[in-house]
Amino acid sequence: QAEDGIRDVERSRGLGDVYKRQGIYITTFQVASSKNPGLSKDNNSYYFQFLRRANPWSGRITFNRDEPNYDINETGYLAKELFRGYQRVDTRLIYSPLVEKKGVRQFFIVNGWQMGEDLFTREYINDWREKYPDVSIDSGYLDERLNPNYWELIHEIWIRTTNEMRLGCWFERRKTNELTGPFHSNRRGFSISTPKTGKIQKVSGNVGVNWGTFYNFAQKYVGSDWNIGWEGTSWIRSNMGLELSGQYTKTYNPDGVLDGRHFRLSMQNTYLFTKDFFVRLYTQGRWGTTYYGKKDITNTYLISFLLGWEFQPGSWFYVAFNEGREDSNHFPYPKRDFMLKDRVFVAKVYYAINR
Secondary structure, eight states, X not given: OHHXXXXXXXXXXXXXXXXXXXXSEEEEEEEEEOOOTTOOSXXXXXXXXXXXXXXXXXXXXXXXXXXXXXXXXXXXXXXXXXXXXXXXEEXXXXXXXXXXXXXXXXXXXXXXXXXXXXXXXXXXXXXXXXXXXXXXXOHHHHTTOSOOEEEEEEEEEEEEETTSOEEEEEEEEEXXXXXXXXXXXXXXXXXXEOOOOSSSOOEEEEEEEXXXXXXXTTTTEEEEEEEEEEEEEEEEETXXXXXXXXXXXXXXXXXXXXXXXXXXXXXXXXXXEETTEEEEEEEEEEEEEEXXXXXXXXXXXXXXXXXXXXXXXXXXXXXXXXXXXXXXXXXXXXXXXXXXXXEEEEEEEEOOSOO
């Protein structure tokens, strides 16, 4: 969370200026490699994206390949399991005409398509067998008869009103793979957002609801869920901001029986001493109850502090600290009440040589 907070700030700075400098066509690429003991092969990552930003037509095409042994979790968070890779092509086509009639300023019609392949390895399969000895692995993966390809279709419709409210709905359908076998899932949802905060609008927020099927990694089956989420932002003063967000989720097993309830509440406070110096305090609580044959409770708490200073144009110094604690009653482990899970301190300097 500490490093994620730093990356969020870095991503939010100057993005609009980049688009202004480079125009409506943008090309991005990256080639990376990791070095870890015993993982000297299939340890590369490739990324390429071509983007057009304009009205009424915009879109992007992205190619991404992470090889099975690409692993940078020692230096940063990577949302990929070790010994498992993937390669995929992702496209988005957006039609966004300006209307300016009857309270509607702009329509957004988004169509997306993705196709890819999971790169399972023998090490990954063996690791699953050790961790989940009671789970049945699809025989097609064991004798390499099954091709682990996947795809995803996304459709979205959004309306931007003349007073800058946004209303939208979306639907996605996908085919995904896990070692228990391939499965199909779908999700749909809708949301409404008020105008963003600014000099006039001091409070903003959005509410969204979505539901569908998903792969329950804890139980290794395809279940279903629905959730409602909300966010609110307020600039109490010109240099002090407050953000609140929450989400309530209920999950169900393949027979439609309730197997989990989860609630998350987050708060973020930002204070600007000057335009170059700020502090941010982030707190979050997660309360979860599952009913996988018996009732289990897991509650987690996080507090995170971030300080940032732009000591010269384009150059930043960050200090971040976070602490996580947990309540749980998982048998046969000891009962834990507000037990320390982790404590992290991070310092980072970002220095721009030519600016």
